[in-house]
Amino acid sequence: MKTNLAQHLTAFLREHLPRERNASPHTVAAYAHCFTLLLKFAAQKIARRPSDLSIEDLDCDLVLAFLEHVEHERGNVGRTRNARLAAIRAFFRYIEYRVPACLEQALRIRSLPAKRSDSRLIDHLSRDEIESLLAAPDIRTKGGIRDRAMLHLTYAAGLRVSELLSLRLTDFPERSLATIRILGKGRRERVLPLWQETRTVLRAWIVIRPQAKAPELFLNRNADPMTRDGFAHRLAKHVETASKKQPSLTNKRVTPHVLRHSCAMHTLAATGDVRKVALWLGHASIQSTETYLRADPAEKLAVLSAHSPPSVKAGKFRAPTDGLLAALSEIRNAT
Template structure:
């Protein structure tokens, strides 16, 4: 029997950061998935997490855990698949280091992912977006910070992790303002900023104060704002903006919706999906194709470039009352 603590520790502290060089966000996500699994196994086996053995996390236990997070934690199929991906990554690491666990790891890696619905994305109209951007109070310190974050999240199409981890030295607010974004998969891109967005960032810098924290956006304690903190911020301003735009109440608006909105506006302005992929930092243009499905204007363009089939002319004749009565009687 192999104690679980040692391989888990080496996987999180050595393999992911040094051998794989994955981002901090990915490490945190994988570690949290394994934490949920270990806590579940601990409750099922009535043992302390530190007393668990690797062999106890077999395929049956993993399948029970996946059912648990869907039924008890109410996780979606996409979240379930993400947890499974993290677990499979750990057991692939185990496969080449603990030969005795070969059969166990292969059974776990054979657990299939669930098919998910490929739904249309949510995005904001121009009126809804403007109401949201106008919601923060520019006269207060937090209002300036929140306004800058909302403008930047939309204008640059940033992921929430890119936004909250953006450092001061990644901004150039001089004559040609830009932001240097370090994105998913360590892909970097430099994006120009609108003058309106630049103004909001400059206004925040004026009241940010001298702080040794390298991140641009700080919370009330003077430390870097978290992704959950920005989610709270956007939820608060959606409620305020819904007074002007009631249609906001009918949408599930998360920080990623601002990224989707940016993509749709770029697509409508340029009609070039490659430019959208370049702006958002997508590794593959296939990731950008979902915006083509979400934009109704693209379907209208397709209709306008094709010729519809003709209709045979004719006059409508209502059915004879006598025949209609006889047919009704027959039924």
């Protein structure tokens, strides 16, 4: 007899993660999103409703097919693919002790390797591109006022999209907009000051924000909390508008996280201190912030100006005569 998936997955997300693992709401939401994608994929493959799926249906072959789907059909990068796998592994680690009959299946899925990916330079926008984007929303409409506030706050505070969408009015101490309290990744809190311009656009949205049961700061047209897809859709619309004034935006893939990257790059340029960038973004380790140093050409120019080019004499290359060495050389050059 197969084991029903729904009850165990619900307990994993609603009880195990927040209560036993003390996972943050951002982590729970990310895991729930992963399993939403997985169950839709599995239901289509098996021709069964998601609520009728069993744990045994999520075998290694299906999980691997889902990860291929995530990477190639949905166009996600390797890190996103690995994050999906991490969520699935965590669930089957939970299953090991609750469903002994699925122990072998759980061990197999937990042994699936993460995919190595290239460590590429981050994407970010220039100051002119940011200014054009922030000016793109039509502030004659309620949606435009809300979108302008979301864009300003995401960029000014360097927020992750999960941090932005989970913000509440109570996250502004004593209802003042001078600072904002953010609960970030890993349940790490940080308090950031806000620019006067950011406070102005936030205040304009709060004044017209609909009265709703939802405590979140940003709401959609139905007075429900703004979703990731909703924010990404609004961002894409404003990027299209901004690209008419800044054609360089046409060739860039602007996601919500690119606004966070842009904040980090501009903060690094202004301060020259990667530690301050780490504090602003809420990184647990400064190693996470060093990626911005790799993307900053000023750091390379400083190294270049500090050294004179070496004078290297031309030499002669002698090909290996040994057969094995020649074969190894051929393989090395082929890669």
